[in-house]
Amino acid sequence: MGCIFGIDIGGTEIKIGKFKGRELVLKTSIKTDTSAGGRYVLPDLFRKIDELSKGEKIAGIGVGIPGPVFKGIVNGAQNLGWGRVEAEALIRERYPEARVRVLNDANAAAIGEMAAGSASKFKNFVFVTLGTGIGGGVVIDGEVLEGENGAGGEIGHMQIANDGKRLCNCGRHDCFERYASATGLVITAKELSEGRKTRLHQTGFSAKSIFDLAKEGDEVALEAVDKMVEALAVTLANIGAVLNPEAFIIGGGVSKVGTFLLDKLSKKFREVCFFALKETEFALASLGNDAGIYGAAHVAGK
Amino acid sequence: MGCIFGIDIGGTEIKIGKFKGRELVLKTSIKTDTSAGGRYVLPDLFRKIDELSKGEKIAGIGVGIPGPVFKGIVNGAQNLGWGRVEAEALIRERYPEARVRVLNDANAAAIGEMAAGSASKFKNFVFVTLGTGIGGGVVIDGEVLEGENGAGGEIGHMQIANDGKRLCNCGRHDCFERYASATGLVITAKELSEGRKTRLHQTGFSAKSIFDLAKEGDEVALEAVDKMVEALAVTLANIGAVLNPEAFIIGGGVSKVGTFLLDKLSKKFREVCFFALKETEFALASLGNDAGIYGAAHVAGK
Numbered sequence: 001m002g003c004i005f006g007i008d009i010g011g012t013e014i015k016i017g018k019f020k021g022r023e024l025v026l027k028t029s030i031k032t033d034t035s036a037g038g039r040y041v042l043p044d045l046f047r048k049i050d051e052l053s054k055g056e057k058i059a060g061i062g063v064g065i066p067g068p069v070f071k072g073i074v075n076g077a078q079n080l081g082w083g084r085v086e087a088e089a090l091i092r093e094r095y096p097e098a099r100v101r102v103l104n105d106a107n108a109a110a111i112g113e114m115a116a117g118s119a120s121k122f123k124n125f126v127f128v129t130l131g132t133g134i135g136g137g138v139v140i141d142g143e144v145l146e147g148e149n150g151a152g153g154e155i156g157h158m159q160i161a162n163d164g165k166r167l168c169n170c171g172r173h174d175c176f177e178r179y180a181s182a183t184g185l186v187i188t189a190k191e192l193s194e195g196r197k198t199r200l201h202q203t204g205f206s207a208k209s210i211f212d213l214a215k216e217g218d219e220v221a222l223e224a225v226d227k228m229v230e231a232l233a234v235t236l237a238n239i240g241a242v243l244n245p246e247a248f249i250i251g252g253g254v255s256k257v258g259t260f261l262l263d264k265l266s267k268k269f270r271e272v273c274f275f276a277l278k279e280t281e282f283a284l285a286s287l288g289n290d291a292g293i294y295g296a297a298h299v300a301g302k
Numbered sequence: 303m304g305c306i307f308g309i310d311i312g313g314t315e316i317k318i319g320k321f322k323g324r325e326l327v328l329k330t331s332i333k334t335d336t337s338a339g340g341r342y343v344l345p346d347l348f349r350k351i352d353e354l355s356k357g358e359k360i361a362g363i364g365v366g367i368p369g370p371v372f373k374g375i376v377n378g379a380q381n382l383g384w385g386r387v388e389a390e391a392l393i394r395e396r397y398p399e400a401r402v403r404v405l406n407d408a409n410a411a412a413i414g415e416m417a418a419g420s421a422s423k424f425k426n427f428v429f430v431t432l433g434t435g436i437g438g439g440v441v442i443d444g445e446v447l448e449g450e451n452g453a454g455g456e457i458g459h460m461q462i463a464n465d466g467k468r469l470c471n472c473g474r475h476d477c478f479e480r481y482a483s484a485t486g487l488v489i490t491a492k493e494l495s496e497g498r499k500t501r502l503h504q505t506g507f508s509a510k511s512i513f514d515l516a517k518e519g520d521e522v523a524l525e526a527v528d529k530m531v532e533a534l535a536v537t538l539a540n541i542g543a544v545l546n547p548e549a550f551i552i553g554g555g556v557s558k559v560g561t562f563l564l565d566k567l568s569k570k571f572r573e574v575c576f577f578a579l580k581e582t583e584f585a586l587a588s589l590g591n592d593a594g595i596y597g598a599a600h601v602a603g604k
Contacts, residue, residue: 068546068578075578124450138544140442147546148426151578158540159574170576238460242440242544244370244449272461274472276370276377276453 002059005049006297008105008289009065011079011132014045017293018052019301022116024294026052038081046094060099061091062296064108066135070150072102078169101299105292106153107144109251109285110137112295118286119249126245127285128155128236129252133169134177138243156181160235179231182207182254189224196220211257225264233268240269240277251285258284304361307351308599310407310591311367313381313434316347319595320354321603324418326596328354340383348396362401363393364598366410368437372452374404380471403601407431407594408455409446411553411587412439414597420588421551428547429587430457430538431554435471436479440545458483462537481533484509484556491526498522513559527566535570542571542579553587560586 001021008015011032018026030048033040049061065087067077072088088102103111110127113119119127119139127137134156138145145152156177157170166178166187178184186205193200198220203209213221236248248269250262266282273280287294305327308319313334320328332350335342351363367389369379374390390404405413412429415421421429421441429439436458440447447454458479459472468480468489480486488507495502500522505511515523538550550571552564568584575582589596 136544140447145442145545148548149546149578149581151543151546151576154543154546154576154578156543157576158543159536162536172574172576234461234464238540239544241453241456241460242438242541243447244451244453244456246450272474274453274456274459274474276451276456279451 002057003053004060004297004301005052005058005062006293006295006300007045007061007063008108008292008296009041009045009063009080010105011066014041014048015289015293016048016052017290017297019297022301024290027290027293028052032080034079034081036081038077041080041082042087042090058095058098060101060297060300061095062101062103062108062298062300063087063091064103064105064292064296066105068150068154069102069104069107070146070148073150074102075150099300101296103144103296103299104135104137104146104150104153106135107137107146108295108299109135109291110139110153110249110295111144111298112287112291112293113249113251113285114139114142115298116287116294117291118283119247122246122249124243124245125247125249126153126155126236126239126243127249127251130181130250130254131252132181132183134181135252140243155235155239158235158238160231176231176235180228180235184231185210185224185228185254188227189221192223193220207254211260215260229261229264229268232265233272237269237273237277240280241274244277245280247281247283249283249285251288251291253289255284256288304359305355306362306599306603307354307360307364308595308597308602309347309363309365310410310594310598311343311347311365311382312407313368316343316350317591317595318350318354319592319599321599324603326592329592329595330354334382336381336383338383339385340379343382343384344389344392351397360397360400362403362599362602363397364403364405364410364600364602365389365393366405366407366594366598368407370452370456371404371406371409372448372450375452376404377452401602403598405446405598405601406437406439406448406452406455408437409439409448410597410601411437411593412441412455412551412597413446413600414589414593414595415551415553415587416441416444417600418589418596419593420585421549424548424551426545426547427549427551428455428457428538428541428545429551429553432483432552432556433554434483434485436483437554442545457537457541460537460540462533478533478537482530482537486533487512487526487530487556490529491523494525495522509556513562517562531563531566531570534567535574539571539575539579542582543576546579547582549583549585551585551587553590553593557586558590
């Protein structure tokens with residue numbers, strides 16, 4: 001039956017999973033070379049796939065990309081240095097026998113959580129990845145919503161302030177991800193700590209140290225976390241007012257904080273949401289950083 | 303084949319359309335009696351239906367309701383004084399031979415515009431009604447998205463400010479509809495006019511007078527319209543970042559202003575939106591106040 005590759009291309013590394021059927025049999029990663037407009041990303045990936053398959057039949061290749069993807073065409077991926085790239089066609093050209101699928105990375109992770117993780121009981125949910133940025137995957141009736149130009153679920157670029165203070169990678173200001181991602185949390189904590197006593201001056205400002213100190217009751221760290229949670233709660237409530245999903249599934253690096261974050265978030269959400277949304281469920285993603293490779297493999301193996 | 307009734311229940315009047323097949327053959331309305339928790343709304347409607355059908359076979363009855371509806375059950379409709387009402391079951395009990403469908407009024411209008419209006423070329427769009435409040439209908443692959451508790455498309459209750467200045471009918475503050483509806487426009491114009499010269503002091507503050515004076519160049523009126531347009535543009539761009547639809551269809555009383563509003567809105571949208579959304583189309587609804595009865599009849603006649 002051949003093997004299936006589930007691949008998750010990020011701005012710093014490319015995660016590669018080799019699957020037999022639904023089973024992940026091997027997992028590895030290579031560095032992402034974003035030099036020269038990201039032109040080495042696919043050749044590097046191909047070399048690694050060849051090495052990992054060693055002439056074995058490749059039944060499918062699924063690839064998640066950090067940017068909008070519509071019908072296999074990437075419509076800009078700043079973290080890779082890519083503009084418009086016909087990624088699916090390029091991969092298919094190199095592996096004509098394989099079933100090739102290219103999709104947005106958060107959409108891939110959403111499908112991964114539905115196929116093998118904590119969204120398995122939902123068919124209408126929004127997957128939210130909290131990492132350096134914020135990604136989203138909107139699943140309706142079990143299908144991921146790509147949208148007209150592949151920007152379905154690009155919730156990190158909802159505008160949630162209007163003071164023009166925080167510039168986003170997308171070129172605009174005040175995007176959600178500048179407030180509620182790991183990056184946003186650090187910016188907020190730095191702002192709040194000016195002239196105030198906090199152990200963050202000793203530990204340094206990382207999302208992890210902010211959460212650790214917040215748990216220990218450090219006032220500034222706790223205030224920064226609460227501001228992040230409020231931005232998250234209000235924005236998810238706004239998404240809720242559009243979609244009214246069964247659940248929000250919270251993933252990405254920041255979600256490793258676990259129930260400390262989830263409890264605060266679901267409580268705040270219920271405070272700020274439209275009344276008909278109060279029963280919306282919250283769950284932590286369970287596949288961690290592997291959600292993307294599971295989802296990419298799933299769509300390539302369908 | 304019998305007749306089909308398409309009904310649109312609003313807070314001040316109930317619009318009733320009688321259809322033969324897809325043709326609207328009679329249109330009328332009755333006052334909405336919201337006294338006593340809205341308990342007379344359905345009995346009044348039944349009396350009118352009986353009068354209009356005069357023993358003729360009723361093949362279908364579709365009803366739009368101003369509140370969240372999930373599988374025919376109304377989950378609160380403040381403007382009618384209703385809490386949870388099993389409207390579809392109550393109507394079916396009275397008209398057991400008819401195909402009965404109860405849905406949210408903005409969802410009904412969205413379907414109406416798709417079936418017989420200006421959304422006929424779209425299958426993925428968001429219908430936005432700008433009136434006293436703001437309603438929305440999300441259509442994906444030709445189907446309206448009800449959401450888990452009927453709150454899909456309740457975009458009027460997205461929170462777009464955080465200063466707690468404008469109280470909404472829903473009990474929360476800072477909802478979208480307190481800024482970008484006719485009501486919101488009037489509040490903004492009153493705020494802006496304090497101590498300033500504007501002909502609004504003579505004409506009075508209605509959405510119509512504000513738009514009329516804005517077209518004539520009245521500074522305060524124009525500023526109020528521009529603030530409304532900005533709130534609309536940013537919020538639709540945020541909805542766009544979730545759904546990435548083909549188009550936004552703008553309806554409701556305020557949309558009668560026509561291209562003056564639409565041109566400003568689509569221009570501002572392109573300025574503020576995430577890059578992948580720039581090609582999103584904008585169109586004015588074409589059925590006006592009749593969209594709801596067309597849509598309600600359509601779902602009851604399917």
